[in-house]
Amino acid sequence: MVRNRRPSKQMLSLLDALSAKPHEWRHGYDIMKETGLLSGTLYPLLMRMTDQGLVEAEWHEPAQPGKPPRHAYRLTAQGLALARETAGAPSVSQFKEATV
Amino acid sequence: MTANLARALMTLAEACLGGRRREWSAAMRAEFEFAIDEGKPLTFAAGCLIGALREMPKHAEGRFRLASHAVVLGLFPAAALLLLGTATGFPFLPSGHAGISGWFAASGAPAHLLTPWNRGFAPALAVLIWALVAGHLLMPWFVLERNWDRVATLARVNAAATISLFLFTAALFLDMAFMVLPVAALVVELSTIWFLYQWQAQLFTGAPPGASPA
Numbered sequence: 001m002v003r004n005r006r007p008s009k010q011m012l013s014l015l016d017a018l019s020a021k022p023h024e025w026r027h028g029y030d031i032m033k034e035t036g037l038l039s040g041t042l043y044p045l046l047m048r049m050t051d052q053g054l055v056e057a058e059w060h061e062p063a064q065p066g067k068p069p070r071h072a073y074r075l076t077a078q079g080l081a082l083a084r085e086t087a088g089a090p091s092v093s094q095f096k097e098a099t100v
Numbered sequence: 101m102t103a104n105l106a107r108a109l110m111t112l113a114e115a116c117l118g119g120r121r122r123e124w125s126a127a128m129r130a131e132f133e134f135a136i137d138e139g140k141p142l143t144f145a146a147g148c149l150i151g152a153l154r155e156m157p158k159h160a161e162g163r164f165r166l167a168s169h170a171v172v173l174g175l176f177p178a179a180a181l182l183l184l185g186t187a188t189g190f191p192f193l194p195s196g197h198a199g200i201s202g203w204f205a206a207s208g209a210p211a212h213l214l215t216p217w218n219r220g221f222a223p224a225l226a227v228l229i230w231a232l233v234a235g236h237l238l239m240p241w242f243v244l245e246r247n248w249d250r251v252a253t254l255a256r257v258n259a260a261a262t263i264s265l266f267l268f269t270a271a272l273f274l275d276m277a278f279m280v281l282p283v284a285a286l287v288v289e290l291s292t293i294w295f296l297y298q299w300q301a302q303l304f305t306g307a308p309p310g311a312s313p314a
Binding site: 027028029032038039040041042043044046047057067068069070071 | 121123124126127128129130131133134135138143144145146147148149150151154155
């Protein structure tokens with residue numbers, strides 16, 4: 001069931017980070033370092049946003065030998081639209097209702 | 101030590117996410133390797149576990165797993181009470197008092213429930229009770245493994261042990277009040293297990309024991 005609710009501060013931070021280079025695939029640990037989100041916040045958020053069609057994910061072969069394949073993420077067109085809609089909003093109270 | 105603890109937490113987080121989120125478990129596991137390189141495996145793993153736990157109530161499989169653990173934790177006190185009973189003497193619940201009412205009122209006069217002629221049966225009854233305790237202690241593991249063949253077998257053994265205890269108690273003219281706890285434990289155990297079985301049958305149709313839905 002899709003609910004209308006305001007994006008959380010964490011979600012805005014993630015949208016902001018992913019929309020900076022919208023066509024670039026990003027890895028979870030790199031997003032954590034950039035946004036300051038902890039793994040316990042980032043992964044549930046990524047799962048939810050992927051379920052909602054805001055984020056797409058795919059597996060990438062490891063850049064270093066001996067490392068496992070990595071899951072990479074980027075915004076979908078819908079996610080990018082939401083990121084642009086919420087970009088620059090200084091406070092949560094000014095957010096429009098968004099389908100997230 | 102820290103890395104091992106972090107790996108254990110990651111394994112727990114993956115188990116909490118279940119089959120529905122297998123891909124995300126693998127994603128977290130892959131990033132965990134980079135957290136190790138950065139020297140922060142424990143923070144990363146603890147976060148993953150917290151995130152996974154928070155996800156559990158949001159989907160049917162997670163709710164089933166939470167309910168299974170709650171039921172399992174609920175079964176332990178019954179077994180512990182029976183075990184405590186055997187430690188305080190036989191018959192266990194109203195030990196040293198005249199029946200269960202005396203035990204609750206703490207005012208019953210001490211009564212020797214085993215008479216010289218039926219005292220010889222005490223070891224057999226004690227063995228039965230210990231078998232029942234062992235059965236109740238084993239049951240939670242089988243339930244968590246969703247090994248329903250073993251659960252069914254153990255349920256039959258526990259039921260048989262309880263009925264035997266009941267018959268022995270009646271035949272030896274012992275105080276029947278002390279059967280309240282084993283019978284209640286069996287009824288609670290069987291009814292909750294049946295409920296869980298029905299629930300998992302809906303969730304994991306066709307899946308082998310211990311498997312997660314695709």
